[in-house]
Amino acid sequence: MAKIELNDVSYKYPYTKNQALRKISYNFESGKFYGIIGENGGGKTTLCNLIRGLVPHFYKGKLKGDVLVDGTDIRDWNLDELSAQIGYVFQNPFTQISGIKETVFEEVALGLENLGVPKEEIIEKVTNVCKLLKIDDLIENNPNELSGGQRQRVAFASIISMETEMLIIDEPTSQLDPEGTRDVFGIIKTLKESNKTIILVEHKIDMIAEYCDEILVMSKGSIAFSGPTHEILSNPEIMEYGAMMPQSAIFGHAMADAGKPLARIPITLSEAVPLVKDRR
């Protein structure tokens, strides 16, 4: 059984004319890492909101078709129960921080407290996750007085500490510098290795190329392309749908156009180097 099953799903937000999602059918399998890319307004965040149950439980509007999470229709899920199954890191860390806690420690512990986790266990989990996200030196700080990048790490820590089987992560690195971005992808990689199902919306295509198993390209509320990462990210047609190709793929196509093709189009630097070296 697929973890998430979408059958002919369309959705329109209240008071809007156009559908934000149009006739989407797709299965997300357990334990895989999915990257969602594509043009602004293409429906990426709305798709995440749907899987996470915010559509239709929080955002009303008009939902057609079936969305099944672990075989149960999204309309029948209780939102609190669903959030114990699916962690969601929002695009904007300012939205995610509760605003009611005075220290980073309390903020990260909030979800665990709500689940009734024993105090000792909370201390251990929060301490570990704060170390992992390199915010252990901020543990006593007020989350409302942190920078955007620091808040993003705190938001991420709060979700990771919940140890949900599935994670939806919407542009987790939008506030981070290159080092922070690499750290976050390193953490996502660790999470993937622990067999979690991950859906990541991200514009940093070179990172997507390195880590994801499958890619969805969204455009105008539909899935324009989907498939294994290499197949999708080496296809220049995705650029007509507001998605970028990785630098290595652009280079591979440029070599082919110059009459000096590589054995295949690479999508990462580590794939490109031996192909260039081996070229006669």
Ligand SMILES: Nc1ncnc2c1ncn2[C@@H]1O[C@H](COP(=O)(O)OP(=O)(O)OP(=O)(O)O)[C@@H](O)[C@H]1O
């Ligand atoms: N809360 C909302 N109310 C009404 N319309 C919305 C709402 N959120 C998104 N939309 C509309 O739904 C469509 C899809 O938006 P969505 O945010 O899902 O796209 P996206 O691919 O995530 O874009 P971006 O890359 O800019 O974050 C857009 O036309 C957008 O204007």
